[in-house]
Amino acid sequence: DTAVSQTPKYLVTQMGNDKSIKCEQNLGHDTMYWYKQDSKKFLKIMFSYNNKELIINETVPNRFSPKSPDKAHLNLHINSLELGDSAVYFCASSLGGARVGTQYFGPGTRLLVL
Amino acid sequence: KNEVEQSPQNLTAQEGEFITINCSYSVGISALHWLQQHPGGGIVSLFMLSSGKKKHGRLIATINIQEKHSSLHITASHPRDSAVYICAVRSSREYGNKLVFGAGTILRVKS
Numbered sequence: 338d339t340a341v342s343q344t345p346k347y348l349v350t351q352m353g354n355d356k357s358i359k360c361e362q363n364l365g366h367d368t369m370y371w372y373k374q375d376s377k378k379f380l381k382i383m384f385s386y387n388n389k390e391l392i393i394n395e396t397v398p399n400r401f402s403p404k405s406p407d408k409a410h411l412n413l414h415i416n417s418l419e420l421g422d423s424a425v426y427f428c429a430s431s432l433g434g435a436r437v438g439t440q441y442f443g444p445g446t447r448l449l450v451l
Numbered sequence: 452k453n454e455v456e457q458s459p460q461n462l463t464a465q466e467g468e469f470i471t472i473n474c475s476y477s478v479g480i481s482a483l484h485w486l487q488q489h490p491g492g493g494i495v496s497l498f499m500l501s502s503g504k505k506k507h508g509r510l511i512a513t514i515n516i517q518e519k520h521s522s523l524h525i526t527a528s529h530p531r532d533s534a535v536y537i538c539a540v541r542s543s544r545e546y547g548n549k550l551v552f553g554a555g556t557i558l559r560v561k562s
Binding site: 377378379380381382385392393395425427429433437438439440441442444445447 | 481482484486488492493494495496499535537539541548549550552554555
């Protein structure tokens with residue numbers, strides 16, 4: 338069974354479109370994350386939720402909106418896609434709070450904006 | 452200047468060689484992570500440590516808190532170890548509770 342899953346794996350879309358990426362974890366973790374990996378392979382945190390509450394919100398455009406319907410899911414919606422949004426987006430999960438632990442990563446979603 | 456510096460950026464080794472990848476950081480941390488990113492893109496967490504040394508199979512991670520430095524060693528390297536190795540630190544005081552990543556070390560092990 339996949340611990341952290343993301344859909345879709347690949348996403349090719351036109352500039353200006355709106356798209357969503359979904360993430361689910363079955364590890365019983367209470368904290369989930371979205372990371373962006375740019376063309377230079379540099380990973381950077383975008384958002385983190387703990388028990389459905391937003392706890393990390395980095396400087397990302399307002400076009401990016403995370404949504405956590407429950408502890409096991411963290412979705413990322415992107416409005417008005419731009420060329421610079423092309424990247425690999427990774428979801429991850431861990432135990433949080435005082436027990437912040439090892440992060441488990443999803444397989445990544447490769448987004449290409451044309 | 453990145454808050455987490457890794458060296459070398461690229462490393463090519465012959466199968467069987469002992470490999471060391473270094474990570475230096477500039478702030479007090481609560482934990483340091485070593486991650487492996489496979490050529491296919493998947494990311495796996497190798498170690499999380501806050502002091503001393505950890506070993507898993509042929510991989511050994513050490514950390515020196517006073518010197519703000521960590522090393523990842525691979526003994527008896529194998530072509531399947533070819534990957535990008537990424538160091539990341541967590542500092543609740545400096546960075547909230549997020550991970551800050553190094554740029555990665557690209558390792559290629561030739562047979």
